[in-house]
Amino acid sequence: MSNQKQAADPRMQEENDQSSAGLVSAFFAAIGEPIVYVTRTVKELSALFLVTIKYVIAGKRRPDEVVAQMFEIGNRSVVFIAVTLGFLGMILIYQAGFQAMKITGDLTLLGALFLQLLMREFGPTITALMIATRVGTGMAAELGSMVVTDQVDAMKMCAAEPIEYLVVPRFIASTIMVIVLTIVAVLISYLAGALTAYTAFDVNFRTYFDLGFVSYFDIIIGLTKALAYGMTIPIIACHAGLNVFGGSEGVGRATTQSVVNASLAVVVIDFIISGLGYVVLALF
Amino acid sequence: MKLISAILSLVGTKFLSWSNEVGGMILLSWDILRNCVPPKLDGPETWRNLYRVGVKSFPIVVVTAMLTGAIMVIQSGMYIKEYGAYGLLGWGAGYSVLREVGPIMIGLMFSGRVGANNTAELGTMRVTDQVDALRALAIDPIAYLVMPRVLAMVVMLFLLVVIGDLTALIGGAYTGQVLLGVDAKLFAWSIVNYILLEDFTHGLIKAVAFGFAIALISCHFGMRTTGGAVGVGRAVNASVVASAIAIFVLDYFITYMDA
Amino acid sequence: MIEVRDLTKYHFGRPVLENVSFRVKEGTNLGLIGPGGAGKTLLLKIICGLVEPDSGNTFIKGQKVQGLALQELTQLRFDIGLLFQNYALFDYLNVTENIAFPLRQAGKHTNKEILKMVQESLNSVDLPHIGHQYPNELSGGMKKRVGFARAVIPKPPIVLYDDPTAGLDPVTSSKIFLFLKAMKEERGVTSITISHDIEGIRDICDSFVLLNKGKVVFYGSRDEIENTQLSLARQFWHGFSDDELG
Structure with a gap:
């Protein structure tokens, strides 16, 4: 009963809060609240990350559970990633080819430049966004419903620490699988691009499959990004799931919170690593 | 033999469930169209939704757009520096942001923030029988719940992409100045000189299409939720996944037709 | 064996438990009764350290639960069994x-x-x-x-039951109460039982706490609650509704 009441309440509260507070204080509240929220969330996330790392190093090893989670992640997202990244490859080749035709008419570098951009930027980032969407929400919903049905408390009563028992296998599995899926995604996107280049612009495969531009630097940047995303997504999703309160309402809230936070984190990390990569490249 | 039949049955069930969802969405869009002429939608609900959708997603869209612009500048900066063509930086970043990356990234964020939330909200209403309660009060759930949300999402995503494009270019100009040492004036000159209005409108067409797709998908999965708290979680997941697929597929076709 | 001392817990600024104190002697069963939303489940979770109270402490075998390190808490929980209201099966x-x-x-x-x-x-x-x-x-x-x-x-020497018969038919309920009885008589466990089934816990509990709006309204033995003049306790015990609840 109280659940249903809450379901109707939040919107009314939102509007009430705004009208009751004065304009100036409302303005500062509007600026201050997100800052407080972001600081607190980042603090909690780093704490969870450190504890998880501690358990990864010193905790019980449960390879079966990790493999099960890896299968779950791969099984859930491989088709989804293939579809979205395949279309991305087609789109980008189309845009780039179209532009190149207009300006220079030279399409010989299309494949090589595309592969480089795919490795540095779009492959890892878009894959991570897709995994945050598909797998992150799943984790948040799963852990969230375990919290609201007291299963997490039951675990604690049985002397199993939820972070060690639930978060660690997901963390390890996701770290590995994001890297694997990124490689798959780059391949699929590159192939989809090849087909588009061939059908739309008559670029033959021999010209397209030119690996001349790719350097170790691109591979390292791409893999670093994938590694960072793979570690961040499960931490954010599990954090959202484990902090659920308030019944089925809460599970929905945690799920949405997890998509938004994980996607935003991916973009922020992308910016940081790209920026650092650029600086490193400029120095050497 | 067993394996083959297992694979076939898996493919078959997947196909059936996808067809079921697509069919449901087509029916829902028919319902929406029918409610458009003559327009039947709840006034106060529409205002409330416009406000909520806009306010909720504004900060995240601005942040995402700014970072996207910066990332695009960094990525094109690597080539620009190699060839010394600093005058092309604004064009490179602007072209990719306005036509592709801007609408896609903002669309994905919008789907995560607003679409997911919408599905969760409608799904909760659905599993707690609030939708049936509306019907019992002779209120059409399409006109009362779906229409205002669809309108709000289409209008707001359009406006957010306009704002997002602008912030992305500002973010790009700033990054270019700080990281690459390309003067913001040169960046702006490059945009004004090389970017066509067409590039900008190309992105806006996409924004409208994405907005409608996200609205349709999130309402569809929300209104069809079954199975309590677990069902709401599952519906949200299905909704964001379908939205992401729709964004990329639609993007491809719009790019293809508009080129 | 179990002691609760001046426990207070706030939830969104409102007190849900206020100065709750009682003791459970070794080998006895305490019945925790009260209207829904009185904070009974929360109390059990605080006792075994799943939820931190805002003030006050709980003691198990003389050991303070609050402020224990994770390891010690885990060790302590080996001595406690908790039956959750909604089963909480994995x-x-x-x-x-x-x-x-x-x-x-x-x-x-x-x-x-x-x-x-x-x-x-x-x-x-x-x-x-x-x-x-x-x-x-x-x-x-x-x-x-x-x-x-x-x-x-x-x-475990201590078992906490959170509404063990909620939503069950009478036959299954009486079966469950038989298990509870056997636990106490054969294994000598100390327990706290939350229940709305007064008939069922009348015989298996030795003392009772009546909780209403986060406060202890009544705390005493079976004889005392049988003969109390306190109207809320009488209502609960005998199932009257001559007066508005709380």
Whole structure:
């Protein structure tokens, strides 16, 4: 009963809060609240990350559970990633080819430049966004419903620490699988691009499959990004799931919170690593 | 033999469930169209939704757009520096942001923030029988719940992409100045000189299409939720996944037709 | 054995527990009664350290629960069994693995011993043949009994029951109360039982606490509650409704 009441309440509260507070204080509240929220969330996330790392190093090893989670992640997202990244490859080749035709008419570098951009930027980032969407929400919903049905408390009563028992296998599995899926995604996107280049612009495969531009630097940047995303997504999703309160309402809230936070984190990390990569490249 | 039949049955069930969802969405869009002429939608609900959708997603869209612009500048900066063509930086970043990356990234964020939330909200209403309660009060759930949300999402995503494009270019100009040492004036000159209005409108067409797709998908999965708290979680997941697929597929076709 | 001292807990600025104090002697069972939303479940969770109170302390075997390090808390929890209101069975594990979970975590037994103990405990709750089934295939009464088996399988000296008969038919309820009785008489466990079934807990509890709006309204032995003049306690005990609840 109280659940249903809450379901109707939040919107009314939102509007009430705004009208009751004065304009100036409302303005500062509007600026201050997100800052407080972001600081607190980042603090909690780093704490969870450190504890998880501690358990990864010193905790019980449960390879079966990790493999099960890896299968779950791969099984859930491989088709989804293939579809979205395949279309991305087609789109980008189309845009780039179209532009190149207009300006220079030279399409010989299309494949090589595309592969480089795919490795540095779009492959890892878009894959991570897709995994945050598909797998992150799943984790948040799963852990969230375990919290609201007291299963997490039951675990604690049985002397199993939820972070060690639930978060660690997901963390390890996701770290590995994001890297694997990124490689798959780059391949699929590159192939989809090849087909588009061939059908739309008559670029033959021999010209397209030119690996001349790719350097170790691109591979390292791409893999670093994938590694960072793979570690961040499960931490954010599990954090959202484990902090659920308030019944089925809460599970929905945690799920949405997890998509938004994980996607935003991916973009922020992308910016940081790209920026650092650029600086490193400029120095050497 | 067993394996083959297992694979076939898996493919078959997947196909059936996808067809079921697509069919449901087509029916829902028919319902929406029918409610458009003559327009039947709840006034106060529409205002409330416009406000909520806009306010909720504004900060995240601005942040995402700014970072996207910066990332695009960094990525094109690597080539620009190699060839010394600093005058092309604004064009490179602007072209990719306005036509592709801007609408896609903002669309994905919008789907995560607003679409997911919408599905969760409608799904909760659905599993707690609030939708049936509306019907019992002779209120059409399409006109009362779906229409205002669809309108709000289409209008707001359009406006957010306009704002997002602008912030992305500002973010790009700033990054270019700080990281690459390309003067913001040169960046702006490059945009004004090389970017066509067409590039900008190309992105806006996409924004409208994405907005409608996200609205349709999130309402569809929300209104069809079954199975309590677990069902709401599952519906949200299905909704964001379908939205992401729709964004990329639609993007491809719009790019293809508009080129 | 269990002591609760001046416990206060706020939830969104409102007190949900206020200055709650009572003791449970070794080998006795305390009945915790009160209207819904009085904070009974929260109280149990605070006692075993799942929730931190805002002030006050709980003591188990003379040891303060609040402020314990994670390791010590884990050690302490080996001595406590908790039967959750909504069973809280792990829905990705089958019944056998659910019951075996605490034993496997403790790591003191071999796999063979664990399976034998699980089968014995399934027999003792009259569900010998459901070990391979998953929680979502079971009825409410069966889940409750599996939850009971999981809570008591490590043979903890303290067991807390959160509404063990909620939503069950009378036959299953009386069966569950028989288990509770057997736990007390045969194993001598100390327990706290939350229940709305006054008839059922009348005989198995030695003392009672009536909680209303987060405050202890009544605390005393069975004789005392039988003869109390306090109107809320009388209503609860005898099922009257001559007066508005709280």
